[in-house]
Amino acid sequence: MAVLTDPFDTPVLKARDPQNPSLEEVAADSARNNQDPAGDQTMVLNMGPQHPSTHGVLRLLLEIDGEAVISCSPDIGYLHTGIEKTCEAKFYQQVVPLTDRIDYLCPMTNNLAYCLAVEKLLELEIPERAQTLRVLMNELTRIQSHLVWLGTHAMDIGALTVFLYCFREREEILRIFEAISGQRMMTSYFRIGGLSMEPPIDFWERTRKFLKIMPEKIKQYEDLLTGNPIWFGRLKGVGYLSPEDAIALGVTGPPLRASGVDWDLRRDMPYSGYEKYQFKVPVSKDGDVWARYVVRMEEMYESVKICVQAMDRMPDGRIVADAPKIILPDREQMKTQMESLIHHFKIVTEGFAVPAGQVYQAVESPRGEMGYYVVSDGTAKPYRVHMRNPSYATLQALETMCKGKLLADVVAVIGSIDIVLGEIDR
Amino acid sequence: MAEALLTLDAVREGMPANPAFMAVGAMATKAKFDRNELTITVPREQIGAACKAVQAAGYNFFETVTAVDWYPNEPRFVLAYHIVSMTLKERIRLAVEISGENPSVDTITPVWPSANFYEREVYDLFGIHFAGHPNLTRIMMPLDWEGHPLRKDYPVEGYR
Numbered sequence: 226m227a228v229l230t231d232p233f234d235t236p237v238l239k240a241r242d243p244q245n246p247s248l249e250e251v252a253a254d255s256a257r258n259n260q261d262p263a264g265d266q267t268m269v270l271n272m273g274p275q276h277p278s279t280h281g282v283l284r285l286l287l288e289i290d291g292e293a294v295i296s297c298s299p300d301i302g303y304l305h306t307g308i309e310k311t312c313e314a315k316f317y318q319q320v321v322p323l324t325d326r327i328d329y330l331c332p333m334t335n336n337l338a339y340c341l342a343v344e345k346l347l348e349l350e351i352p353e354r355a356q357t358l359r360v361l362m363n364e365l366t367r368i369q370s371h372l373v374w375l376g377t378h379a380m381d382i383g384a385l386t387v388f389l390y391c392f393r394e395r396e397e398i399l400r401i402f403e404a405i406s407g408q409r410m411m412t413s414y415f416r417i418g419g420l421s422m423e424p425p426i427d428f429w430e431r432t433r434k435f436l437k438i439m440p441e442k443i444k445q446y447e448d449l450l451t452g453n454p455i456w457f458g459r460l461k462g463v464g465y466l467s468p469e470d471a472i473a474l475g476v477t478g479p480p481l482r483a484s485g486v487d488w489d490l491r492r493d494m495p496y497s498g499y500e501k502y503q504f505k506v507p508v509s510k511d512g513d514v515w516a517r518y519v520v521r522m523e524e525m526y527e528s529v530k531i532c533v534q535a536m537d538r539m540p541d542g543r544i545v546a547d548a549p550k551i552i553l554p555d556r557e558q559m560k561t562q563m564e565s566l567i568h569h570f571k572i573v574t575e576g577f578a579v580p581a582g583q584v585y586q587a588v589e590s591p592r593g594e595m596g597y598y599v600v601s602d603g604t605a606k607p608y609r610v611h612m613r614n615p616s617y618a619t620l621q622a623l624e625t626m627c628k629g630k631l632l633a634d635v636v637a638v639i640g641s642i643d644i645v646l647g648e649i650d651r
Numbered sequence: 652m653a654e655a656l657l658t659l660d661a662v663r664e665g666m667p668a669n670p671a672f673m674a675v676g677a678m679a680t681k682a683k684f685d686r687n688e689l690t691i692t693v694p695r696e697q698i699g700a701a702c703k704a705v706q707a708a709g710y711n712f713f714e715t716v717t718a719v720d721w722y723p724n725e726p727r728f729v730l731a732y733h734i735v736s737m738t739l740k741e742r743i744r745l746a747v748e749i750s751g752e753n754p755s756v757d758t759i760t761p762v763w764p765s766a767n768f769y770e771r772e773v774y775d776l777f778g779i780h781f782a783g784h785p786n787l788t789r790i791m792m793p794l795d796w797e798g799h800p801l802r803k804d805y806p807v808e809g810y811r
Binding site for chain 1: 685690713719720742765790792793801
């Protein structure tokens, strides 16, 4: 049936009541406001700080035009606890547990960087066995950190299975950490001058067993992800970072190597005897999220190789340097020898004086260059401790990687740079 | 470990071929080679020029900048810039001494954009002004925070 309309039915013009506009008027206003002839209206989207895919309390202010990101500025500091200030009030040996809490995914790497810096100030010689154990623990830490990265990154993209598999293997590493130090995450296993204790008897067998199965497991993750068209589509070509930009913005670690810059402190400025190990430094020229994925997966294989070499060449001997005024004596000695008791008492109550000077020691953490700048004024407490953290610099490159790309890619990019907010805010 | 060279003259004599020292040795006021680390102190006004010079000398990667507060001594603040060369595999430290009265220094973000966050951090926690910085706001502390926590005269206990 045709609808009959009255050709003379013009709208009745009636005065608008500003206090009480009619529904039609509101709809018309809304339609007029949404008209955007020049296309220049943007929206500011607040991502975080409590957002599951920002990996901590990162807040991003995203200016978006439709789905495209125009600018992206990180707002950090939610986890700032003033660790650098706290260090100034502690004895040198008391700072070690604080360093665990900076980057909670690689506590041993933090311990190592700090201990190396103070040992450089003290000019201490570390025994071969302690150095080898340090390398072994550092590479295990790298594997477990990369496992967390892979699990959470895959979960952000939508592959939940990988997360569960990764945490299964990570659990075994954490159990090894617990066996060796008594703690799963905040290990504080390293000491200035060596290590806190000799590993337990079953440590060797357990680690061997783990290192034997680990390459197969990494292969399993790759089987789940590498050939997956969704994974490939979400990662390939996303978040490009050129090598020039990467260097200019201070990016280090896997993101830098994924951009084609062949730089790894373990090989190029070796510490703790890394020059004695055979390993490759994976580099990719693509510079996208996919390249970062590939580089980190390769790194896990290399870390397993370094661990195996460290187990094979593990020398006998002491695990602490021969410096009774710096290193706590053996429990047995402390209870039977007067001299050791005095040293124990002095170290615990007064600490030990460190010669005045300043050092900067950088190590390759799972996320990149982690550097400790320690200034001593000759007393038993550090005058200033500054941490150069890889995530902090990498976060500056986020805008370059996200600009002009889609909003959904921001999540993929954040996952790929593997930030830890604990070390950014400190 | 190489022998320590503790004065400018000793460094000039002991390591004349060091590329960093060749680049900024002319403007250096102090230099020190201690524990295998070379520290070159340059005047406050010339930090931008010094950074450009070491960059041209092959020190391409800026790592970090931070400050040390020597309160109540003068000059109160010493800024330490760490720069590494990926080709020479060597690191240098450029230092700048700043007085405690209205501490200010030029930004080096035109040379290395990566200094952006680090300079903001030093501004936030030490109250040192970086002239010419693109976005000099607090980064760790809340925007309305009073005082600069990493200064040595900042109280560590009590109420605020």
